[in-house]
Amino acid sequence: MNPSANSKKYLIIGTALIAIVIAFFLIGLVWTPYGINSTDSASKFMAPCAEHIFGTDNLGRDVFSRCLAAARYTLLVSFAGVAVALALGTITGLLAGYFGGLLDKVIMVLSNSVMCFPGILLALVAVAVFGPSLYNVIWALGLVFAPTFARVYRSSTIELLGRDYILSAKVMKVNPIRIMFVHILPNLMSQILPAVIIGLANMTLFESGMSYLGLGVQPPAASYGKMLADAQSYMVTAPWLIIFPTLMLVCYILGLYFISEWVRTSMRGGSK
Amino acid sequence: MGSTVRSALIKICEFLLTALLVSFFTFVVFSIIPGDTARVMLGPNASEEQVQALREELGLDAPLATRYISWLGDAAKGDFGKSISFGQPVGELIASRLPVTLGMSLIALIFVLVISFPMAAFCSRNPGDLTDKTLSTAGHILFAIPPFALSMMLILLFSKCFHIFAAGRYTAPSANFGAYLVSLLLPSFCIALPKIAMTFKFLRASMIEYSRGDFVRTAKSHGLSDLRIMLRHIIPNSAVSSVTVISLVLSDILGGSLIVEQVFNLPGLGRLLLSAISRRDFPLLSGIVFYLAMITVLLYFLSDVISAMIDPRIRDGRAST
Numbered sequence: 001m002n003p004s005a006n007s008k009k010y011l012i013i014g015t016a017l018i019a020i021v022i023a024f025f026l027i028g029l030v031w032t033p034y035g036i037n038s039t040d041s042a043s044k045f046m047a048p049c050a051e052h053i054f055g056t057d058n059l060g061r062d063v064f065s066r067c068l069a070a071a072r073y074t075l076l077v078s079f080a081g082v083a084v085a086l087a088l089g090t091i092t093g094l095l096a097g098y099f100g101g102l103l104d105k106v107i108m109v110l111s112n113s114v115m116c117f118p119g120i121l122l123a124l125v126a127v128a129v130f131g132p133s134l135y136n137v138i139w140a141l142g143l144v145f146a147p148t149f150a151r152v153y154r155s156s157t158i159e160l161l162g163r164d165y166i167l168s169a170k171v172m173k174v175n176p177i178r179i180m181f182v183h184i185l186p187n188l189m190s191q192i193l194p195a196v197i198i199g200l201a202n203m204t205l206f207e208s209g210m211s212y213l214g215l216g217v218q219p220p221a222a223s224y225g226k227m228l229a230d231a232q233s234y235m236v237t238a239p240w241l242i243i244f245p246t247l248m249l250v251c252y253i254l255g256l257y258f259i260s261e262w263v264r265t266s267m268r269g270g271s272k
Numbered sequence: 273m274g275s276t277v278r279s280a281l282i283k284i285c286e287f288l289l290t291a292l293l294v295s296f297f298t299f300v301v302f303s304i305i306p307g308d309t310a311r312v313m314l315g316p317n318a319s320e321e322q323v324q325a326l327r328e329e330l331g332l333d334a335p336l337a338t339r340y341i342s343w344l345g346d347a348a349k350g351d352f353g354k355s356i357s358f359g360q361p362v363g364e365l366i367a368s369r370l371p372v373t374l375g376m377s378l379i380a381l382i383f384v385l386v387i388s389f390p391m392a393a394f395c396s397r398n399p400g401d402l403t404d405k406t407l408s409t410a411g412h413i414l415f416a417i418p419p420f421a422l423s424m425m426l427i428l429l430f431s432k433c434f435h436i437f438a439a440g441r442y443t444a445p446s447a448n449f450g451a452y453l454v455s456l457l458l459p460s461f462c463i464a465l466p467k468i469a470m471t472f473k474f475l476r477a478s479m480i481e482y483s484r485g486d487f488v489r490t491a492k493s494h495g496l497s498d499l500r501i502m503l504r505h506i507i508p509n510s511a512v513s514s515v516t517v518i519s520l521v522l523s524d525i526l527g528g529s530l531i532v533e534q535v536f537n538l539p540g541l542g543r544l545l546l547s548a549i550s551r552r553d554f555p556l557l558s559g560i561v562f563y564l565a566m567i568t569v570l571l572y573f574l575s576d577v578i579s580a581m582i583d584p585r586i587r588d589g590r591a592s593t
Contacts, residue, residue, distance in 0.1 A: 109289060109290070109293065110293070112290055113290050113293040113294050113297060114297075116290060116294050116565055116568045116569045116572065117294070117297075117561070117564070117565045117568065118523050118524070118526050118527030118530075118564060118565075118568060119524075119527055120527040120528075120530060120531065121527055121530065121545075121561060121564055121565070124530075124545065124549065125301060125557065125561055126301070127549075128548075128549035128552075128557060129301060129302065201416070205418050208418045208420075208421070209418055209419070209420060209531045212418075212420050212531065212534070213531060213534060213546060215549065225418075225420075228420065228421055228424065231424075232424065232535065235424055235427070235428055236427075236428065236431050236432070239428055239432075242421070242424045242425070242428070245421075246417065246418075246421040246424070246425065249416075249417070249418055249421060250413070250416050250417055250421075253416040253417075253418075254412060254413060254416035257412055257415065257416055258412070261412075
């Protein structure tokens with residue numbers, strides 16, 4: 001099997017899966033067939049049919065409409081969370097890798113101790129202390145994920161330090177900040193891109209788990225995790241209530257994994 | 273030998289330092305709560321006397337450093353104070369929930385080890401064939417389902433197809449140990465599945481890499497059987513490199529069990545954590561967080577020790593990790 005053809009397949013399937021989620025998000029922004037919280041006692045627990053293609057839940061809410069509307073929170077939390085983590089991780093990782101010594105030791109010990117808390121626990125505690133809200137979820141998850149990025153940045157920065165162009169920049173007394181952000185950072189893209197994509201996927205896993213526990217995205221907003229939590233009591237009689245939200249989450253996460261697989265293999269191929 | 277002792281001492285110091293920092297973080301998070309901690313805990317309807325009484329009970333009037341030292345001293349003795357909502361010592365509450373969470377984590381770990389090693393060994397023999405592709409794709413998909421959603425899917429599968437409704441029946445280990453194990457089997461499996469996929473992926477890659485090594489070619493030229501090469505030469509090497517991955521997996525399993533417990537309605541630490549969060553019971557909350565974080569620190573330390581024990585290169589500090 002030709003490896004590049006195989007990794008192309010990953011790209012195509014991954015993009016298709018992500019495209020489904022993005023389509024849901026875009027449609028959900030402008031139009032939903034029913035109101036996401038409009039209840040209808042006449043049509044409770046309707047199995048998927050022509051009027052309600054994903055069925056209805058225990059309050060008669062249209063599952064399809066809710067799936068459309070929930071996509072925005074999945075995307076928002078994953079992208080905003082990764083942005084926070086990336087910003088923190090970039091700065092600390094570059095500083096630690098570039099300056100080394102005591103600063104490096106301190107940053108690494110700090111990031112190691114953050115990593116010692118099981119990730120979901122730290123996020124839950126932050127939300128518990130500061131109250132459950134979308135923004136608290138985002139920065140809590142960003143904080144939890146920052147050490148992962150910091151490590152990638154640190155080790156790749158150290159690898160680059162011995163290169164001639166960095167040495168000559170140092171000789172020319174270029175400002176360290178400029179060396180870090182103009183000379184080193186652009187060269188780390190190949191290491192950081194897979195980490196970002198995987199980060200998006202993991203962020204979604206965490207967010208859905210927190211929303212499931214009722215500590216993530218708060219009602220009246222619809223989120224896949226909360227939909228699953230609400231559906232739990234009825235899942236045997238109304239399995240569509242858990243199947244569709246799960247499918248949406250899997251679409252997004254699996255799509256991201258496939259794309260990261262493609263990025264990884266194509267970059268490895270490029271470096272050879 | 274000197275370097276062995278030195279690297280061991282460094283490891284132990286790092287372990288102690290991390291443990292101390294983790295305890296400090298735990299303490300600080302609960303001290304920087306916006307507003308008056310006692311008031312936050314009691315809610316808006318509490319009277320001024322109640323708030324003042326709680327402040328005194330928690331020692332909130334003392335300076336931060338004094339409070340941290342006394343808190344750390346108590347925590348080292350296993351005394352995390354008294355839970356506000358349950359009125360019981362936090363240590364006792366945690367201990368009463370441990371059989372569920374630790375039992376589940378342990379069974380899940382066994383699942384991960386017992387399933388991922390043979391699967392990876394099998395797939396690494398003919399990478400790229402149909403079995404390998406099927407299992408790798410299945411691994412990707414399993415990895416992409418949130419554990420709690422996977423649990424629901426499995427409960428659905430079991431109840432619809434086999435008519436066994438496995439959720440919500442828990443037996444204490446002291447009452448009936450067999451029934452206790454059975455009640456934890458499905459939840460453990462649900463936590464384990466994505467981790468099996470992760471460990472499998474890592475092991476498969478490392479086994480393929482090792483099977484291309486010179487030492488495997490030499491072993492082949494000596495006429496050793498494939499099975500012996502796999503068992504004696506490839507698996508031990510992969511096992512060394514997988515220790516770190518497995519310690520990460522174990523910490524994920526602990527975190528995952530907090531959520532999966534909710535799906536299966538099991539009275540574990542996860543349930544305790546959630547009730548502590550919803551009742552704003554901070555002594556209980558900080559006790560649970562501290563306890564779980566300490567277990568994780570210990571796990572990472574043990575994984576270092578185990579790698580050093582089975583791999584002489586790491587033991588003598590020769591490997592560039």
